[in-house]
Amino acid sequence: MNARLRTVRLVLAEPLRISRSTMAARDAVWLTVEHDGLRGHGEAVTSAYYGLDTPTLQRLLAAVDLGRFADPETALEALRDDAPSAPPAVTAAVEAALLDLVGKRANAPVHRLLGAPAAPVAATARTLGITSLTHAAAQARRLAASGFQVLKVKAGSPDPEDDVERVRVVRDAAPGARLLLDPNGAWTLRQAEKLLPRYAELGVEAVEQPLAPGDPETLAALAERSPLPVIADEDAVGLEDARRLAGRVHGVNVKLAKCGGVHAALRIAEAIEGSGTALMLGCLTASSLGLAPAVHLADRARWTDLDGHLLLADDPWSGIGGADGFVRASDRPGLGVTHADLA
Numbered sequence: 001m002n003a004r005l006r007t008v009r010l011v012l013a014e015p016l017r018i019s020r021s022t023m024a025a026r027d028a029v030w031l032t033v034e035h036d037g038l039r040g041h042g043e044a045v046t047s048a049y050y051g052l053d054t055p056t057l058q059r060l061l062a063a064v065d066l067g068r069f070a071d072p073e074t075a076l077e078a079l080r081d082d083a084p085s086a087p088p089a090v091t092a093a094v095e096a097a098l099l100d101l102v103g104k105r106a107n108a109p110v111h112r113l114l115g116a117p118a119a120p121v122a123a124t125a126r127t128l129g130i131t132s133l134t135h136a137a138a139q140a141r142r143l144a145a146s147g148f149q150v151l152k153v154k155a156g157s158p159d160p161e162d163d164v165e166r167v168r169v170v171r172d173a174a175p176g177a178r179l180l181l182d183p184n185g186a187w188t189l190r191q192a193e194k195l196l197p198r199y200a201e202l203g204v205e206a207v208e209q210p211l212a213p214g215d216p217e218t219l220a221a222l223a224e225r226s227p228l229p230v231i232a233d234e235d236a237v238g239l240e241d242a243r244r245l246a247g248r249v250h251g252v253n254v255k256l257a258k259c260g261g262v263h264a265a266l267r268i269a270e271a272i273e274g275s276g277t278a279l280m281l282g283c284l285t286a287s288s289l290g291l292a293p294a295v296h297l298a299d300r301a302r303w304t305d306l307d308g309h310l311l312l313a314d315d316p317w318s319g320i321g322g323a324d325g326f327v328r329a330s331d332r333p334g335l336g337v338t339h340a341d342l343a
Helices: 055-063 072-083 088-106 133-146 161-174 189-202 217-225 237-243 264-272 286-294
Strands: 002-017 021-034 038-045 119-123 127-129 150-154 178-182 203-209 230-232 251-254 280-281 327-328
Touching: 002 055, 021 055, 021 088, 021 264, 021 286, 038 088, 038 203, 038 286, 055 088, 055 230, 055 280, 072 088, 088 286, 127 133, 133 150, 133 203, 133 264, 150 161, 161 178, 161 189, 189 217, 217 237, 237 264, 251 264, 264 280, 286 327
Parallel strands: 127 150, 150 178, 178 203, 203 230, 230 251, 251 280
Antiparallel strands: 002 021, 021 038, 119 327
């Protein structure tokens, strides 16, 4: 098998402000794996939070030795069985490229390789950053009119009342939408205890990672007495974190770039099944190529937050939809996404 890399700049349609940062663009590194005339593609994106800049991603992906395997099926099996030494985002990108190629060789979409006969379709949340009340209301109104049923509002402003008012105007602008809240770990325990009842009164359905990561015991204790469901995100990185929190929080946000890919996500889903902790599928801001593997798992999640490609000014890949509020896995072989210049 031959592999090559390509690095591109993904620019957001507008800067996204969350509690810890503001992002206007990020780099994506595309991995293309070729075997017997067919190509599979995967994507890893830079992340300051996970310590992955462009040179690091390029170096780590270039170091992956797929040429030692006879075929992509063998490589994919080895990837599942071996303990990965690379960061999860790199492992996820390699797995995605192999899944894409294996699916094309089998003339089957990825969801069918994973045991789902029908292509998953899910209502995805659409993220609204920390912004002015006027802009938040206009966004919510426009998104609801486009078909979005779930809106996720970022929180963590220096003044907590600003966040409360933003949720209030979003609720008024899109009264039929389900609302999620994500402070990205910005609150203290005391703030969370005061704010969560107010958000429950506003009809917020669930809150992601209200407390700073690093103390999952306190997060679990908060979830036990919270008036609305608490979903662990930054405190639920991989399988062991999910096992530790199973039955103690209401949900875990699984991002493929955080946990290590599709099969790592499936192991987490299996670990929490029946515990009372539900699966949320999340993402980083990325192209449709980066989002596609998770879309093929979307039928397994209670909450689907796969809108990273919708935040871009120009998505270079297509094939999973989302502009009407629903992401759809393709029935085409592999990941089912296309690029004008890449086959």
